[in-house]
Amino acid sequence: MNEDLLRVSDLRVSFRVGGLSARLAGRATEIEAVSGVSFTLQRGSTFALVGESGSGKTTLARTLNGLQPVKAGTIVFEGQELQGLSNAAMKPVRRRMPMMFQDPVGSLSPRLSVRSLLSEPFVIHGLSDRDLNAEVTRLLALVGLPRDFADRYPHQLSGGQARRVGVARAIALDPVLVVADEPTAGLDVSVQGEVLNLLNDLRDRMGLSMLIITHNLHVVRQIADRMAVMYLGRFVEQGETEAIFRAPHHPYTAALLSANPEPDPDRVHQRITLPADVPSLLARPSGCEFHTRCPQAEGRCALDVPVPASVGDSRLTCHFPLNT
Amino acid sequence: MTVLAIKDLSVAFHTESGRLEALKQVSFSVAANRSVGVVGESGCGKSTLINAILGLLADNGEILSGEIIFEGDKDLARLDPTAMRGLRGQRIATVFQDPMGALNPVLSVGRQMRDIQYRSGLSKRDKDARSVAMLRKVRIPDPESRLTQFPHEFSGGMKQRIAIAMALMMEPALLIADEPTTALDATLEVATIELLKDLQRDIGCSVLFISHHLGVIAELCDEMIVMYAGEVVESGTTREIFHDARHPYTQKLLACDPARLSQRVPRLPTIAGTLPDLRRRPSGCVFQPRCDRADAQCLTTPPSAPVGGSHIAHCWHSDVPLGAMSA
Numbered sequence: 001m002n003e004d005l006l007r008v009s010d011l012r013v014s015f016r017v018g019g020l021s022a023r024l025a026g027r028a029t030e031i032e033a034v035s036g037v038s039f040t041l042q043r044g045s046t047f048a049l050v051g052e053s054g055s056g057k058t059t060l061a062r063t064l065n066g067l068q069p070v071k072a073g074t075i076v077f078e079g080q081e082l083q084g085l086s087n088a089a090m091k092p093v094r095r096r097m098p099m100m101f102q103d104p105v106g107s108l109s110p111r112l113s114v115r116s117l118l119s120e121p122f123v124i125h126g127l128s129d130r131d132l133n134a135e136v137t138r139l140l141a142l143v144g145l146p147r148d149f150a151d152r153y154p155h156q157l158s159g160g161q162a163r164r165v166g167v168a169r170a171i172a173l174d175p176v177l178v179v180a181d182e183p184t185a186g187l188d189v190s191v192q193g194e195v196l197n198l199l200n201d202l203r204d205r206m207g208l209s210m211l212i213i214t215h216n217l218h219v220v221r222q223i224a225d226r227m228a229v230m231y232l233g234r235f236v237e238q239g240e241t242e243a244i245f246r247a248p249h250h251p252y253t254a255a256l257l258s259a260n261p262e263p264d265p266d267r268v269h270q271r272i273t274l275p276a277d278v279p280s281l282l283a284r285p286s287g288c289e290f291h292t293r294c295p296q297a298e299g300r301c302a303l304d305v306p307v308p309a310s311v312g313d314s315r316l317t318c319h320f321p322l323n324t
Numbered sequence: 325m326t327v328l329a330i331k332d333l334s335v336a337f338h339t340e341s342g343r344l345e346a347l348k349q350v351s352f353s354v355a356a357n358r359s360v361g362v363v364g365e366s367g368c369g370k371s372t373l374i375n376a377i378l379g380l381l382a383d384n385g386e387i388l389s390g391e392i393i394f395e396g397d398k399d400l401a402r403l404d405p406t407a408m409r410g411l412r413g414q415r416i417a418t419v420f421q422d423p424m425g426a427l428n429p430v431l432s433v434g435r436q437m438r439d440i441q442y443r444s445g446l447s448k449r450d451k452d453a454r455s456v457a458m459l460r461k462v463r464i465p466d467p468e469s470r471l472t473q474f475p476h477e478f479s480g481g482m483k484q485r486i487a488i489a490m491a492l493m494m495e496p497a498l499l500i501a502d503e504p505t506t507a508l509d510a511t512l513e514v515a516t517i518e519l520l521k522d523l524q525r526d527i528g529c530s531v532l533f534i535s536h537h538l539g540v541i542a543e544l545c546d547e548m549i550v551m552y553a554g555e556v557v558e559s560g561t562t563r564e565i566f567h568d569a570r571h572p573y574t575q576k577l578l579a580c581d582p583a584r585l586s587q588r589v590p591r592l593p594t595i596a597g598t599l600p601d602l603r604r605r606p607s608g609c610v611f612q613p614r615c616d617r618a619d620a621q622c623l624t625t626p627p628s629a630p631v632g633g634s635h636i637a638h639c640w641h642s643d644v645p646l647g648a649m650s651a
Contacts, residue, residue, distance in 0.1 A: 052509035053480055158598075159366065188365035188536055189580040193592035200591075215509045218582035222592060242588070259510040261517070261539030262583050265562045274511050277465075277479050 004076075005177060005209050006041040006064070011073035013056075013063050017282065031281040033059040035233035036073070041177070041226075046203065046210040048220040048241065050256070051230030052278065057213045058102075060230075061179050064211070065099045066090035078176070095125050098170040100180040104163035104187070108154040114140075114165055115150040121172040139168040143198060160191035164198065171202060177209045184219055196223055217260050221245055229253045232281060232289050239314030247323035250316045251296045288319060296320050326396065327497050327530040328377070329353040333390035333401070335369075335376050335554075342603045346372040347554045348610075349390070354498065359524065359531040361545035361562065363538060363577070367599050369554040370534045374500055376401070377532075378416065379408040395497055414443065417491035421503040423483035426490075427475040433459075433486055434471030440493050454493070461526070462489040462519060481512040485519065495527050502534045517544050538581050542566055547634070550574045553600055553610045560635030569646050570629070570637035573611045578646070609639065617641045 013034040023029050033056045041047045049057045062068045064075060070083040082093060098121075101107040108117055118139050119132045136150050143164040154162055163183065170178050183199065184192040200223060202208055214220060220227050221241060228238035229252060237250035248254040255272040274293045279285050285292045291301040298320065306317045311324055335347040347369045354360045364370055375381050377392055377400060392400040395415070400408065412418075420426055428436055437455035438448065446454070452471060459467035462485040475483055484504060491499060501520070505513040517540060524531055535541055541548055542562060549559040550571065558571040569575045578584065579593045597614035600606050606613050608623040615622070621640050629642040 052512065053507075189538070189577065189582070190365065190593075190595040193580050193582070193594040196592050197594065217510060218585070222582050222585065222588055256510055259514040260583065261510075261514060261537065261543050263538040263542045263566055263578065263581050265542045265566050267542075271514065273515070277482060 003043045004040045005043040005078065006211075007074075007076040008040070008064070009038045009074045009076075011037045011060070011063065011075065012071040013059055013068055014071045028282050032071075033233050033281065034063060037230075037233075037235055038073075039228060039235065039238055041209060041211060043176070044203070044207055044209055045225045046212060046223055048212045048214060048224035048227040049230060050215060050217060050220055050227060052215065054278065054281075055230040056233035057230055058181055059233075061099065061181055061211065061213055064179060065094060065097065067099075091125070095121075095173045096175055097177045097179060098173070098175050100166050100170045100178060100183060102182045102185060104159050104166055105154055105157065107166055108157075108162060110154050112153075113150065114152050114154075114157075117154075117165060118150070118168055118172065121169060125173060127173075135172070139172055142171065142202070143168045158191075159187050160194060163187065163191075163195050167195070167198060167202070171206065171208070174206070175208065177211065179211045179213075181213045182215075183212060184214070184216065192219070199223065217257065229256065232279065232284060234289070234317070235315070236290065236318070237314055237316040239312070239316075243313055249311050249314055249321040249323055250290075250318050251294050251320075251322060252290050254322055255295075288317070290318075296322075325356045326353050327356050327394070328532065329391075329393040330377075331391050331393070333373075333376065333392060334388040335372055335381065336386055336388050337382070338384045338386065339603070344602045345388075345554060345605060346385075346602060347376065348605070350551075350554075350556050351390075352549050352556060352559055354530045354532055356497075356530055357524070357528055358547065359533055359545040361541035361548035362532065362534045362551060363536065363541055363548060364551035365536060365577070365599075367553070367602075368551040370551060371502070372554070373551075374418070374502055374532075374534065377500065378412060378418065379403065379405065413440065413496075414494045415496050416498045416500065417494065417496040418500045418502065419484075419487050419491045419504045421506050423480065423487045423507075424475065426487045427483060429475055432472050432474055433478075437471070437490055437493065440490055444494075455489075458489040458493055459486070461492075461523065462486065464489075481508055481515070484508060484512075484516060488516075488519065488523070492523055492527055492529070496529055498530050498532060499524075500532045500534070503536070504533075505540055506535070506537065513540065514543075520544060538566075538578065539583050550577070553605070554602060555610050556638065557611065558635075558637045558639075560631070560633065564631070564633065564635040567646070568631065568635070570631050570635075570642040570644070571611075571639045572615045572617055572641070572644075574637075575646055617644065 011034055014030045014032045017031055018029050051057055075082040115136050118136045122128055122130055137147055140147055140149055145164050184195050224241045227241045228235045231252055237253045248257055255274050258272045279292055287303045288301045288306050291297040301319055306319050308315055308317050311321050331351050333347055333350045337344045337346055362370055387401045394400050438451045441451045456467045505516050533545055545562050548562050548565055549556050552573045558574045569578055576595045609626045612618040612622040626638050626640050628636050628638055630636055
């Protein structure tokens, strides 16, 4: 249980931007979407990534799956280094670490029946000699869909049902780690609960580990043992979910938690309002990159880059951590 | 004064597999300077409701009965297309979920804001001055220089604020906001809600706010209606509904919101069963097949039971308060 399943160290992923004209004009031609991320995920646990759109969550997940080249750093999964592996070498890894993409209906091919969608993983991984009909029936039962759904097409499924098919595809080949990008975005609250219950069940039953990306903090609290908060491609705080919810140390985490709208019209909010807009990755702020929006920022925050430090069980990058 | 009064509105779509009743006898009103929230899950008729108000129902859609009275004298259910066109964007404005879809990617923001004012009769310079003032109101920094920029040069939160600025440009009487914060993360979501509240006070318009996010409705709206399968099942002030919901569906919906749970629970609450097929509505109460309080009388149409004040639950068992609900 306490074994490291996935260890990511100082991971960097970059994209080229602008063209020749930008290069000739001497402007930045590269953005680092993931910029020095380190974390470990233990077998059987769930890790959540939160952060606003554009903070690098999806890029990080895609890189783990080999869908985006690593610029620097290491990814060690089940003792094997993944950075630099060829597509062919990644294939058996993806069987152990499948990915569930955003948009439950959009991530299923509209021209394939549920039966074909659920057989596909077996065919891709050269296991078509198995009794595919039996596998389809087994998978449908696992995710709580009736047997006759095998003959439906994605457009005949509701969002929640399509998401269940996505889950079934991900667990088809007995993986150890499922990477789920926004597994409940766009689903109604009652359906969201069903999907999260299903994921929690499968984790307990199959001993799965999960890496979940979401911007819904309420979801994080219900599913993740540990969490990390991303800002401009870096982890500004990571630690145990409950501890972070109780007492966030980074001002950005505190602002995110305080901004979570709650269903009580009489609640008096002690909101931490963040000024200005999110800086561009092309022009990262100096010093602590959060200083342009941080309510606590002082002079040195604009100058010195904070080094990652441990506060209790959490790791964070801040000169003036809260709740210490 | 009442800006929008909807009475007994029923809308059906004619499909290959039969007639689908998407809205059934929907009634509610929006008073001047008030915000009314519409809550409900996918398939409850929120989008049909907006399209019916805007006169934008698909070709196979038909208003079966009822009226949509706007500003006291115009029935939008029967207004001719030309008159309707004069209202849209001028007296009734909309903000949608995806700001990129609302902005034209190949025209500068300034050009688009000028185009909206085509009926104002102002000079180009005056139109631009108004655009700048409006962008300043939605807190876009340095608005003069940003008029020449294109939508992709703004962040997601800024694009949504520009869409709001454009919607409120002509000082409409009614703003219809359809999930305007769903695509934004928590900090931007709260900032957008605060902005909408301020602007509403400034401009003095009414807001019809559609969302499936209960927390957002609780923060922004004065009153709310809860919809299920095309019917209004409960309506009242936001406070009445959040503190004293009486319809079993509303109670279950509120219980499902993970925001209500202050700690981790082994199983998240869900609503058993599925939405009924709207081509074959269940007899009596529409929620009866999924309701654990259902009995024989629920097979007949439930009454509009007054709970107190403006609070109404359409249920035979509306005497069971929220706290007494079994999980």
